[in-house]
Amino acid sequence: MAAAPRLAQDAGSVKKKGDKRRSAMAAYLSLDEHAKATGLLQVLRPDGTSDEDSLPSGLDKDLALKMYRGMLQVRIMDERLMALQRQGRIGFYGEARGQEAAVVGSAAALRDGDWIVPALREAGVGIFRGMSLRQYIAQILGNASDNSKGRQMPCHPCDPTVNYVVMSSCVSTQIPHAVGIAMAMRLKGDIGKVAIGYMGDGGTSEGDFHAAANFAGVFKPPVVLFCQNNQWAISTPGTRQTASQTVAIKGLAYGLESLRVDGNDVLAVFEATRYACEKARRGDGPTFIEALTYRVSAHSSSDDPSRYRDETVTLDWRTNKDPLVRFRKWLSGKGWLGDAEDARLAEELEAEVREATAAEEKAPLPDVGTMVDDVYEVVPRHLREQLNQYLDDRRHQHG
Ligand SMILES: Cc1ncc(C[n+]2csc(CCOP(=O)(O)OP(=O)(O)O)c2C)c(N)n1
Ligand SMILES: [Mg+2]
Structure with missing residues (x-):
């Protein structure tokens, strides 16, 4: 997997003769279950060209530019926040660099009211759906405006206004949550919405993934399981992660329709996720999507990948397979x-991050009293006593 990703099954090559108007997605869906889980759906060619009739239906200039903006925003935000980490102004950061097409293509297929259950690299999904940059940065700083009141490590945002659930640091524990949310929506008659659960390739080796996939297969709730296969789980390459032919193929054993898409092709990701979401909204069950991409950055600000991988491969993905460059070429080819x-646009987005950072850095830290909020309906006596003791000690220390 990691060493030699399977080459794209060009959508053109699976079209039948005389079937010129079929989109790449329609052609892909006509494949058998095994071929869908082992092929690779592409809409944009690696050089940024496409066949006009292979494009997603309804894709207009506004939507295409909105997706491009979302991708560029993730790129710029990550660069700026990583720089802040290096300056010691934030404690930790994890970039989604090189994965912007998978992040934004899937976000663009969602609707308001859907539930987003992320892993580490999906803050861009929340922001695309309406989480404010200020809230994201407030969480990273852990200040008083942070919805989590400074209790989570950086890069664990949440936003109830867009149903963006806070990630758990424990890999894959979020997948049963996503399936559970979808089951609960159906039980409550909250129909027409989906829950999307994100994970990395490493996440699919965890027991929680398999338990969740099993529940999804048996109970068929309106859930989409979306794996960003960036071919690394910290220092473990895809080849040591699994002996399965692909990640997507794991879904077949659980009875999940499983699609494998080029994760650096924003239009392919959008089409596949939209298909999965619409299917779930109709009540026709879950889908597992593998988006094949590459982690061109370190795992996080605490990692140095040059110690364990061949960085010439990384450089190739960084320079020749950049999803932003590919989409920009396509947009410019269309004259859009x-x-x-x-x-x-880049200047505007940079200014936005700079201004949001400056504003949030000025905000105070959460009041220490909030430490005992939110766990119990009424704060129990022992917690009140501990808090009071701490406040007394602090008063004595500071006079
Ligand atoms: C249960 C558990 N085991 C190990 C870790 C340490 N850990 C944090 S991220 C990570 C790798 C995750 O890889 P992947 O799922 O591929 O996601 P990626 O970071 O590549 O996006 C590991 C092993 C953890 N957080 N939780
Ligand atoms: Mg990974």
């Missing part, structure tokens, strides 16, 4: 994005 507009 020029160099000047692109530069203006």
Whole structure:
């Protein structure tokens, strides 16, 4: 898997003769279950060209530019926040660099009211769906505006206004939650919405993934399981992660329709996720999606990948397979994005991150009293006593 990702099954090659108007997705869906889980859906060619009739239906300039903006925002936000970590202004950061197409393509297929159950690299999904940059940065700083009141390590945002659930650091524990949320929605008659549960390739080796996939297969709730296969789980490459032919194929054993898409092709990711979401909304059950991409950055600000992997491979993905470059070429080929507009957009997004950071760095830390909030309906006596003792000690120390 890691060493030699399977080459794209060009959508053109699976079209039948005289079937010119079939989209790449429609052609892909006509494959048998095994072929869908082992092939690779592509809409954009690696050089940023496409066949006009292979494009997602309803894709117009507004939507395409919105997706591009979302991808560029993730890129710029990650660069800026990683720089802040290096300056010692935040404690930890995990980038989604090189994975922006998987992040934003899937986010664009969701609707308001859907539930988003992320892993580490999906903050861009929350932001695309309406979580504010200020809230994301407030959480990273752990200040008083943070919805979690500074209790989580950085990069664990949440936002109830867009149903963006806080991630758990424990890999894959979120997948049963996503399936459970979908089952609960159905039980409550909350129909027409989906829960999407994200994970990495490493996450699919955890027992929780298998328990969740089993529940999804048996009970068929409106859930989409979405794996960003970036071919590394910290220092473990995909080849040591699993002996399965692909990640997607694991879903077949649980009775899940499983699709494998080029995760650096935002339109392929969008099409596959939209298909899975619409199917779930209709009550036709869950889908497992593997988006094949590459982690071109370190695992996190605490990691140095040059110690365990061949960085010439990374450089190839970074320079020749960048999802932003690929989509930008396609947009410019359509005449929808020029160099000047692109530069203006980047400036605007950089200013947004700078301003949000400056504002949130000025905010105070959460009040220490909030430490005992939210766990019990009424704060129990022993916690009140501990808090009071701490406040007394602090008063004595500081006079
Ligand atoms: C249950 C558990 N085991 C190990 C870890 C340490 N850990 C944190 S992230 C990670 C790798 C995750 O890899 P993957 O699922 O591929 O996601 P990626 O980081 O590549 O996006 C590991 C092993 C953990 N957080 N939780
Ligand atoms: Mg991974």
